[in-house]
Amino acid sequence: MPRIAGTEIPDNKPNRIALTYIYGIGPKFSMDICNELGLDPQQRAKELNEDQLAAIANLLEAKYVIEGALRRQVQQDIARLRDIRSYRGDRHRRGLPVRGQRTQTNARTRKGRKKTVAGKKSVKGMK
Template identity: 40%
Template sequence: MVFILGVNFPERSLVKKSLENFFGIGPATSARLMARFYIHPTCKVAQLANKQVLDLTAALSEMRIENDLRRKVLDDIKRMRETGSNRGRRHALGLPVRGQRSQNNINTAIKLNRVDRKL
């Protein structure tokens, strides 16, 4: 097991997929991090040197990921609701926010925005 930011990853998993397990890190960010520390895209976690693990941990600790990012997103939604913007109202009602059709495709938005209405 290899620990990155206090999370242990199996040794046979790919580094790219392990990085993408963190909230706020997608394929592009993980590829950029791997290129920055000269890690091959098919490299497994067990093949990383200790220095690479420490460098990855240091880089991830500087980024806004996991709980910090979740808190920021919720604060942004709360701010939009308080100012009464159109996006804030649609968040509060559980409707699609980014211009999707609401006649047919509203069911998914209602499922996803249900948590936000209780704030």
Template identity: 40%
Template structure:
């Protein structure tokens, strides 16, 4: 079983699909990583050589912020929004959508469940 950055990679999946299981790696970044290493999109995880796995780990640690580091960075950004008192911070604190979504007819669960408790993390 292969683990990359703490995530278990399914041996039967393609490399660019399996990399998307890592938090912070989407389709575009996964395809870019495969292109940098020189892998085709049809290569499966169980066909990777040790050299390729080390190259993937090196690229991920050097060029991308992923996993728990990215989650921590996002939480720090949210806390800074709340601290400076901007609109997005107010919306996060009230647990309401903060990117312009409609709340009159949508986001009823969001408004009903958590409206009484402020955002705490």
């Protein structure tokens, strides 16, 4: 498996797909990289030679924020929102959806498993 920017990219995938395995590189950026370096987006990653791998690594280092630096930047942004006590920071702190999604139903990914709350017990025979 070729290794670019500290990330293993799969051999048997086309270049345009294989580059998206790098955190911070999506489909658009992977196509931009292929076009800029003159790589065939359909060529398999295992067919890349050392010069091409080095060119990709140099371009990523020069032009894009990826992997650890990007993860750190995202965490710092979230920490800043928490520190300034913004609404979004509060939602991050509570583990609730941040971008305005509904929470009365759904939102289970952010909220976690259901926490069953005991209901009000009715007494039979009272009128």
